[in-house]
Amino acid sequence: MPTLYEWLGGAPALEKLFSRFYEKVPDEPLLAPLFAHMDPHHAQHVAAWVGEVFGGPKAYSSARGGHAHMISRHAGRAITEEQRRRWVNLLVDTADEVGLPTDPEFRASFVGYLEWGSRLAVVFSAPGADTPGPEEMPTWDWAKPPWQG
Numbered sequence: 001m002p003t004l005y006e007w008l009g010g011a012p013a014l015e016k017l018f019s020r021f022y023e024k025v026p027d028e029p030l031l032a033p034l035f036a037h038m039d040p041h042h043a044q045h046v047a048a049w050v051g052e053v054f055g056g057p058k059a060y061s062s063a064r065g066g067h068a069h070m071i072s073r074h075a076g077r078a079i080t081e082e083q084r085r086r087w088v089n090l091l092v093d094t095a096d097e098v099g100l101p102t103d104p105e106f107r108a109s110f111v112g113y114l115e116w117g118s119r120l121a122v123v124f125s126a127p128g129a130d131t132p133g134p135e136e137m138p139t140w141d142w143a144k145p146p147w148q149g
């Protein structure tokens, strides 16, 4: 069974997805203020995170410090539901634009992860929220196995 990482095209496909996504963010009034000072390599960092979660190489935990670091980058940002929804919608639009696989099984798993992760980002970014201590990197797998004729 291929991993989600392999199925979507590996690191090049994820880097293309997130580079394009963060190119568009400054034009989104709801999102632009949150990302006004983002690290110039932010797109690559998020691509490495998602790749590792989807079964790819441990690129995020070896280079960026893993789960605790990712949580700390959201802490205190008070992400609203409207911002979360815009982030997810824009990323799904960008997935179509850059040609990520459109098969039902892949998209169900992909969007399931975006919903889960983005809702956690809202929880952990709330003012005064308790942030968890160091934890294993999460992993994400097929909601339904890919159909292969």
Ligand code: HEM
Residues within 6 Å of the ligand: 031, 034, 035, 037, 038, 039, 042, 045, 046, 049, 050, 064, 069, 070, 073, 074, 077, 079, 083, 084, 087, 088, 113, 114, 115, 116, 117, 118, 121, 122
């Ligand atoms: C599945 C959902 C999400 C994933 C996988 C994700 C992933 C990440 C990662 C890995 C980082 C840290 C990058 C680094 O190592 O420096 C990060 C930072 C950040 N994320 Fe998220 N994120 C998600 C949802 C969201 C949402 C919904 C928002 C807001 C609408 C958001 C806003 C931010 C911001 C503002 C930063 C800091 C950017 C900077 O200034 O460098 N994230 N995210």
